[in-house]
Amino acid sequence: MxxxxxxxxxxxxxxxxxxxxxxxxxxxxxxxxxxxxxxxxxxxxxxxxxSPFVRKIQEQYEFEIIKNPPEWEYVQRLLPFESIPKITPKAAYPSGWIPQKEEASNLPYFIERNKNQDLSIYLDISYRGMRKISKIKKIEGDIWLMNDDVKDFLKKRYKRYIETRVHELGKFIEVKGDYVNALNEWAYSKGF
Amino acid sequence: MGSRQITEKALTMLRSLPRVSLGNIRDNPGYKKNPKRGRGQHGGDKHGAGNKGSGQRQNYMRLGYETGNNPFYLRMPHEHYYKGHHLRRQYPPFSLHELQLIIDKDRLDISKPIDIASIVKSGMYNFTPDEKHFGINLTDVGADCFAAKINIEVQWASEQVIAAIEKMGGVITTAYYDPHSLYLLRDPKKFFESGQSIPRRMIPPPDAIEYYTSAKSRGYLADPEEISKDRLRLAQKYGYELHVLEDDPNYEMLCERKDPRQIFYGLEPGWVINLKDQCILKPKDSELQRFFAS
Structure with a gap:
């Protein structure tokens, strides 16, 4: 063969x-x-x-086509948001999160929120947890005045001197140590 | 010569010199390192690689390898606690606090039944079915501050979580989804655009059947009678007054459940969703109807 x-x-x-x-x-x-x-x-x-297009396919199964069906509401529910939904004011926020207040814009400084409407206050842990730095980002306005206010607030609460670092161009303040919860509380009290 | 003269001389010199541009500047000293191994003084040496062995030959052996000896980490017998960990089902956690947060931020509509699709839609939770993630494990973090009346369907829940939701007059169900249906729930739009008909949801694997058929875990395959009995038992255990569902104004919403074969609320398996023309194609063929109904 x-x-x-x-x-x-x-x-x-x-x-x-x-x-x-x-x-x-x-x-x-x-x-x-x-x-x-x-x-x-x-x-x-x-x-x-x-490969060439397949033409003249025999329809194997029959489907009933329903336009504007009542079930379309369920489909719309599943589709993603086209933009981040606006937050309607509520009487209470049980989660502890508070939306930004109008009065915050009257202060000489301002902290912008992020897209999820969270405060831009973060904790940076480095050197295997040896160094902890709390960082307040997206600061507008008089950053040095805000630095004084933050320092004053932390000194009153913890009764000791707390080191901070101001970066005017980067629009952020770094606080040495884990003070994220205290800073959040301060920012919420100011209305940011 | 006075300093004034020097300054003026320097200025006239500067005026005559060409402008500083990309064409007439050079790199800072030490910017580039010579990639060649020098052969001059000290150049004929070991070049920082040490004497002999792995350093010179770049054969860095794997961690724990003892050049052929029985390695230390294998010498002792051990109990294999994590045996088969790569095959187990995983449920990435989502806490009651986070759930309350997305409700506060209006990312979740509590006037409608909540399932994994609506929680993923909020953008605050994600999971990957291909990494053996089988859905949400609702954890009890923030159970004390939780204050919403919801009809929620998750994949895993502890007793405290069930109590926290039922205390507020809500309803919770634990339901199993096979990985293929989880892909659809993760991105329904992508699936609808693919033009395929909605498949059936598969039944749970043998080791998960007990959890999803028990009333204690509010399984979706459990007897409703047993569940209502267990709701009362849990209310007595945690000391809260049980809300009567029948008297509730949102009774219909709170009682809305999916069929064990259904993936999306209100949409049956076998249907094709046409997003472009906004129409639904329902199979008329008896053979197909029998297949999707089974």
Whole structure:
């Protein structure tokens, strides 16, 4: 059988109808091909994207198409928000989170909230938990005045001097130590 | 020569010099390091790699490998506590405090039944089904401050959490979703756009059936009679007055549950959702209807 397969006629049979595929080296092994029969158009039979479109598919199952169905409300419920929903004022916020107040804009300084309406006060832990730095970000206005107020507040609460660092260009204040909860409380009390 | 003359001389020199530009500046000294190993003084030495061994040959062996000895970390027999940990179902936690927070921030509509799809939609919770995450484990952090009447469906809940929700007059169900349906719940829009029909939800695996059929864990396959009995038992245990669901103005919302085969609220398996034309395709074929109903 093997000898039959290796014969030239069998080789030509494999490539019958796929003349475009035969490489220059192999062309003379099989049946003789005139140059006109080798088309320059490439055909990638192995590539799914190059296969022709399937037309005239027989619909196997019947579907009932309902326009403006009553169930569309359930579909809309599942679709993602197009933008972050606006927060409606409530009587109480049991989670302890408070939205930003109007009166905060009257102060000489201001802390911007982030997209999730959280205060931009963070704790930075580095050196395997050896160094903890509380960071107040997105400060607008008189940052030095705010630094004095924060220092004063922390000194009154903890009854000792607490180191801070002001970065005017970066619009942030760093407080040495973990004072995130105290700072949050201070910021909420100011209305930020 | 006075200093004034020097200044003026320097200024005239500056005026005659070309402007500083990218074309006439050079790098700071020491900016570039020569990548070549020098052969001069000390250059023929070891080049900081030490004498012989791993340092010179760059074959850094794996941690704990003792060049063929029976390694220390394998010498003692041990109890395999984490055996099969990579195959176990995981439920990434979501606390009652976080749930209250997204309610306060209006990211969650409590006038509608809540399920994993609406919690993921809020943007405050995410999970990956391909990392063996099987949904939400609602934890009791913030159980004391929780104050919302909701109808929630989670995948895992402790007794304290069930008590905290039922204390406020709410309803909780624990329900199982197979990973494929979790993908749909994670991003329903993407699924609807793919134009496929909504599949059926699979039944829980053998080791999860006990949890999801027990009334104590408020399983979705549990007997409703047993659940109402257990609600009373839990109210007595934690010492709160049980709300009567039948008298509630939101009775219909609080009683809304999914079918064990259903993935989305209000949408049945087999339907195709066309977002572009805003229409729903429902199968008419009896063969398909039988398949999706089973």
């Amino acid at each position: 093997a000898t039959v397969w290796r014969s030239q006629s069998a080789f030509a049979r494999i490539f019958a109808g796929k003349s475009g595929l035969i490489l220059n080296n192999t062309a003379d092994l099989g049946a003789k091909l005139n140059p006109a029969s080798i088309s320059t158009l490439k055909k990638h039979y192995s590539n799914y994207a190059h």
